[in-house]
Amino acid sequence: MFGGRKTLCLISGIVVSVWSLASSLPAISNGADFVGNSGCKCHMGKGCFEGEEYKERLHSNTWEKRLKGTPDAENPDCLKCHATAYGEKIAEVGKKYLPNVQCEACHGAGSEYKKLKENFQGKGKDAFKELLKKDPFEARKVQFDAGLIVAGINGPATVKEQCLTCHWENKDDKNKCPKTDKVMDYKDYFKKDDHRDEDEIDVLIKKLSPEDKKKWAALLPKDEILNTPLKPKKKE
Ligand code: HEC
Numbered sequence: 486m487f488g489g490r491k492t493l494c495l496i497s498g499i500v501v502s503v504w505s506l507a508s509s510l511p512a513i514s515n516g517a518d519f520v521g522n523s524g525c526k527c528h529m530g531k532g533c534f535e536g537e538e539y540k541e542r543l544h545s546n547t548w549e550k551r552l553k554g555t556p557d558a559e560n561p562d563c564l565k566c567h568a569t570a571y572g573e574k575i576a577e578v579g580k581k582y583l584p585n586v587q588c589e590a591c592h593g594a595g596s597e598y599k600k601l602k603e604n605f606q607g608k609g610k611d612a613f614k615e616l617l618k619k620d621p622f623e624a625r626k627v628q629f630d631a632g633l634i635v636a637g638i639n640g641p642a643t644v645k646e647q648c649l650t651c652h653w654e655n656k657d658d659k660n661k662c663p664k665t666d667k668v669m670d671y672k673d674y675f676k677k678d679d680h681r682d683e684d685e686i687d688v689l690i691k692k693l694s695p696e697d698k699k700k701w702a703a704l705l706p707k708d709e710i711l712n713t714p715l716k717p718k719k720k721e
């Protein structure tokens with residue numbers, strides 16, 4: 486299970502550095518396949534924070550609302566920001582991109598992550614949930630090893646860096662949408678897009694001893710913005 490970890494880190498290291506040189510490819514690739522939001526359905530159901538709120542956000546409509554039915558619907562210059570996984574490995578045969586800014590645009594290709602949630606160590610769909618209860622940090626490590634990306638922890642060093650792959654803070658930015666002069670006000674945009682809630686890990690992080698903080702350093706938030714207050718948990 487953990488044998489592949491070094492390779493995975495190595496691969497993602499290379500991908501990240503290539504990606505920061507070529508700002509034309511914002512989607513994060515981690516060697517897995519992009520499965521689309523249907524693969525994230527545990528998070529998308531009713532009662533689930535991410536799902537309910539996401540559907541009302543502009544990210545869920547960046548292709549439908551802005552490109553669909555226009556001459557730019559398939560334009561790579563637009564798809565790199567208004568769609569997900571353009572030019573990447575998509576599980577569904579024949580698809581060149583996934584419409585809109587989907588979960589995987591920020592959290593990385595999800596096929597391996599999905600597999601472990603559905604059938605961790607071949608022990609069925611409850612096995613991962615059990616691990617999550619028994620040993621949340623180990624569970625998070627397993628998720629990250631499977632390619633799950635969280636900006637400010639194991640992905641882009643800061644959340645803002647991730648946002649800036651598609652947004653810009655001044656009008657002269659080269660990496661800017663040709664159709665609007667609106668600029669990102671980071672704090673305001675983060676607040677609007679914030680879908681964190683207080684989960685098992687967040688509660689435990691607060692209680693970690695200094696030794697455990699060292700042990701789990703790779704899994705802890707490094708970006709200050711992630712220490713801002715969380716919304717209370719809504720799930721289950
Ligand atoms: C660098 C990323 C990026 C690229 C490339 C890009 N867009 Fe955008 N686009 C955005 C973002 C981000 C916004 C929203 C800006 C905001 O609200 O702060 C936006 C907004 C828009 C809007 C709404 C403008 C308005 O009136 O509010 C349209 C329409 C649009 N884009 C079309 C396109 C088309 C067509 C292309 C290709 C020719 C394109 N975009 C390329 C990121 C991009």
Ligand code: HEC
Nearest residue numbers: 525528535539586587588591636644680681682683684711
């Ligand atoms: C625009 C980028 C972006 C998109 C799109 C996105 N996320 Fe996130 N997500 C983030 C960031 C940044 C965080 C904050 C990191 C953290 O929680 O530590 C986060 C955190 C999370 C968390 C952890 C929440 C918590 O309680 O700590 C979950 C679960 C999550 N996202 C699920 C989703 C799902 C499901 C979707 C699609 C419906 C999605 N995300 C779409 C950027 C994104």
Ligand code: HEC
Nearest residue numbers: 511543547551566567586590647648650651674675677678
């Ligand atoms: C893959 C590209 C992409 C990434 C990464 C991304 N965005 Fe966006 N975002 C867009 C596009 C495209 C729009 C334009 C939506 C529209 O107007 O159609 C948008 C719109 C928004 C809006 C709505 C703005 C408004 O006018 O109300 C907010 C808020 C936002 N993004 C926040 C963020 C934050 C915070 C991050 C980083 C965690 C982020 N985005 C990362 C592409 C992206």
